[in-house]
Amino acid sequence: MKYSFAEQTKHYSSSAVRDILNVIQQGNVISFAGGLPSDDFFPIEAVQSAYEKVFASGKSAMQYGLTEGFTPLREALQEVMKRKGIESTVETTLLTTGSQQVIDLFSRVMLSEGDVVLTEDPTYLAALQVFRSYGAKVVSVNSDEDGMVPEDLELKIKKYQPKFIYIVPTFSNPVGKIWSTQRRQKLVELCYQYNVLTLEDDPYGELRFSDEVYPPVASFDVNRTHVLYTSTFSKTVVPALRSGWVTGPAEVIGMISQGKQMTDLHSSSIDQQALYYIMRDFDLQRHVQTLREEYYRRMTIMRDCLKRLDPGLFKWQEPKGGMFMWIEGEDNLDVTKLLNAAVKNGVAYVPGAPFYVNEPKLNTFRINFSHSTPENIKLGMDRLVPVLLNQVTV
Amino acid sequence: MKYSFAEQTKHYSSSAVRDILNVIQQGNVISFAGGLPSDDFFPIEAVQSAYEKVFASGKSAMQYGLTEGFTPLREALQEVMKRKGIESTVETTLLTTGSQQVIDLFSRVMLSEGDVVLTEDPTYLAALQVFRSYGAKVVSVNSDEDGMVPEDLELKIKKYQPKFIYIVPTFSNPVGKIWSTQRRQKLVELCYQYNVLTLEDDPYGELRFSDEVYPPVASFDVNRTHVLYTSTFSKTVVPALRSGWVTGPAEVIGMISQGKQMTDLHSSSIDQQALYYIMRDFDLQRHVQTLREEYYRRMTIMRDCLKRLDPGLFKWQEPKGGMFMWIEGEDNLDVTKLLNAAVKNGVAYVPGAPFYVNEPKLNTFRINFSHSTPENIKLGMDRLVPVLLNQVTV
Known part of the structure; x- marks a missing residue:
């Protein structure tokens, strides 16, 4: 056939x-x-111990859960976000099957055929595949070692009216670049000025070799209206649990949550519960x-x-x-x-x-x-x- | 904003x-x-024991896995499918985040704006939401207590040239109906005659109250070219693991797998490994x-x-x-x-x-x-x- x-x-x-x-x-x-x-x-002993706590918590831990994810883990993530300078709430935090699913669901609720996404060049290839699979056109912004060049970013925003900007500003994949603080701030300013959303993908931020801290782009979005921040436990705990999260504007998170409900109802809640115990009891x-x-x-x-x-x-x-x-x-x-x-x-x-x-x-x-x-x-x-x-x- | x-x-x-x-x-x-x-x-003891085996199998069990899912579980599912009269291989079997994700991914790779899906009326509402979210038009086929009426099904196939037919033929949700064997056969005949695909959703088939066996519609698709079969462990083991599977024509499964890679790389492989041990060691x-x-x-x-x-x-x-x-x-x-x-x-x-x-x-x-x-x-x-x-x- x-x-x-x-x-x-x-x-x-x-x-x-x-x-x-x-x-x-x-x-x-x-x-x-x-x-x-x-x-x-x-940290296999810590992971094993966490699953034991899930089983000890009773049979109801094995039942269907909320689309948004296991609430105590979403609560624990508020503290993680706060340490990075990002205000979030349980309502504006959604758990996913890795941050890859955030890239996919955000694209799904934002992109129609012909819409434009701005990125660096080169950038994370699996994100490019997702954007194109929804029929979007990917346009690259000129960038140097400090990040996207503001003048070109503004030019491209005006010219293409993009649906969103996708960035991996800290130890970017594949290049390993770190955006300067100034460029991070400037991007948010332009998002405010032209009403454009940004998806900040930060899988590697924790894996820094010095004590120098790079504030997430989302931390400059003081209104919490224009930047979504996503990260994952795959690089800091283990990948097999396939758990990531996103936090951002309530209305956008709500729409992503509706998309997620159709996609898979919710991600593995046994894994999310185990991660909650890891965050509570293990020195991550x-x-x-x-x-x-x-x-x-x-x-x-x-x-x-x-x-x-x-x-x-x-x-x-x-x-x-x-x-x-x-x-x-x-x-x-x-x-x-x-x-x-x-x-x-x-x-x-x-x-x-x-x-x-x-x-x-x-x-x-x-x-x-x-x-x-x-x-x-x-x-x-x-x-x-x-x-x-x-x-x-x- | x-x-x-x-x-x-x-x-x-x-x-x-x-x-x-x-x-x-x-x-x-x-x-x-x-x-x-x-x-x-x-069966919380069996589930707990299975996770212990995953941890005992070593740290590599915690690493990223294949998009298609944990291979030994896909092998074990071949036997399950064979008992139902469905020939499958590892290559034509894909593990997902519940069978809800099968409905979503199959729709994603099949449906463009304006395409038609044929269903019973009423039918599983979360499937209707998915079809419509891809811009498809859902057209209902007349049915009685034995399933879709073949005459109306043929008429609608000719009239609408549907992308696929979606059915829950065994203890359907919400009505609880069981299609007759004759109607199951007839649907496959029409799929062959008019080159239409069918997605058979079977979450409840195992939960029968008598020894009477209802052969899946997919078992009549002897060429394995026209019917995809999906089921889940949510109703027979536990829902929190969010694990389902689909088997069907190799080319379609391959395309779904490409879609899944973009969606979430793969589902929780720790859960899939645990399910493998459950199937191996527990009297399911x-x-x-x-x-x-x-x-x-x-x-x-x-x-x-x-x-x-x-x-x-x-x-x-x-x-x-x-x-x-x-x-x-x-x-x-x-x-x-x-x-x-x-x-x-x-x-x-x-x-x-x-x-x-x-x-x-x-x-x-x-x-x-x-x-x-x-x-x-x-x-x-x-x-x-x-x-x-x-x-x-x-």
Whole structure:
């Protein structure tokens, strides 16, 4: 039978993230391709203990729950948000299946065919796929190392009247950039001036390598009217629980909640209850401090290996947090073609091309330092660097 | 700020299911309104033991998983499907956040604005909301106590060229109907003849009160090309795990999987792993047998209370399974108006109106017998019957 799918499926692109996962699961390849946290530090005893508390709380814990999510966890998140300078309430906080679902549900309630979303370029590829799947046009804003350039942002807002702006301002994926405070403030000012919404995606903010704090863009939205903030427990606790949250203007959260009810009624409430006990009884701050130190150590090993590359041929910056390094080779380098050689040599990275909104830079790639052990980072880089050098000298 | 939502949100209707949940959570009201399984029989020890096995299996169990879901559980479901006469493979089986997500994702990949979906009338209201949220037009097919009338189904297929047919053929929600084998076969024949897909939603099929087996409609789709089958663990294990599945034509499942990747990457894999151990180590068949017996007992108590109503004024049938009874009052009865009086008297039901595709019958309502204890069923019916009788005599 020939199946006649919805028009919107023409926007579905090849599933790059899934392909990445497939590469990871091949036997002897050391993969720097994915965006996975390290298994080594999963606080499994704390997670197990939390589930035991869920079961001890009685059978009603196993029943259907609210679409918005388990209320005590939403209450606990108010405190988390407050520490970041974001005022929220139980009513303006919604629990989801990871922050990916926030990107999808927010798009679903905002975007009609032909609407415009403004982003940086490159940006998180699975967000680009979602925006396009709803028929939206993605327009990139010029940006430098401090974030979107305000003049170009204002120009594009006026020209395209976008439905919203999507940003990952702290240790961005894939580039690892940190927006300056000034740029964060300026974006909110423009949102107020032109009545545009922003979705601030912050999966990596906690994974900073110094004590320097980067205030979320949402913290400058003092009226709580223009910026939605989303984050996830996938990077700080464990990914398997698939729990994220969003907080933002009550009316928008309410509409997202209606969308979520149709999508799946609610996310796993057993997982949400376990996360509540983790936040109540486990020293998550101290655990995150461990992650910071260990990820920093892994990053420095990867960084030191990269120093063997000629800085005239390969450009990269030392990240101040997050999980990724972003490398740009010579103009004529095609890293997608090079990937086969790398995988044959037992190492994988992810080409930068799918992260681009416009013309992809074929000479860019992203490597992840959080998932591999220090030993495997050394081993993998010993496999990767020669491939890169050969390519350059051939 | 005035928010400008997507055009499709105009199809979002008031969240009837959520309103039901709100009524349930009021203190002293005995609610027959929701569609909840009984807390009393949740196999909490088996669930707890399964999670212990997940934690014992190591830290990698906490990592990101495949979009399609935990492979060993998908393998185990092949056996479940085989017992129902449905051939499936790991590749044609996808795990979701409840079967509600199957309804949503299938609609997302199939429906464009103006497309037609054929359903019975009344039918599952949260499915109607989903279809309409994608801009589809829902057209009802005439049906009698044996299911959709083939002549009208063929007529509507020819007239509307629907994207798919949505059915709940075994203990349907809200009516509790069972389609005859002949009607099931005939529907598949028409799907083959006119190249139309069917989504068979079977959340209640296991909850039968006799040994009579009703072969799923999908079991007649011998080519495995035209019928998708979805079910859930919410009614047989526990709802909090929010786990359902779908099996169907490989190409359609593949497209749904692409949609799911954008929606939430994957559902909770910790829950899926726990379900795998439950299916491996727990006598789920025996547990379901207990549910059948206990739900039958509860239904008979509710039925006996209903016998106090004048059969000339109230029509209802004894269900052969599932969780619901469907009652039709006199033509001039408005049960929505009556609901306030019922709630004041400490009992709630759900009016039939929102389940209708076309003109709602305001004199119909649904009551649930699975969630309340036998004592509360008696008490609640002692509160409900006088309300119904007063209304009739006023």
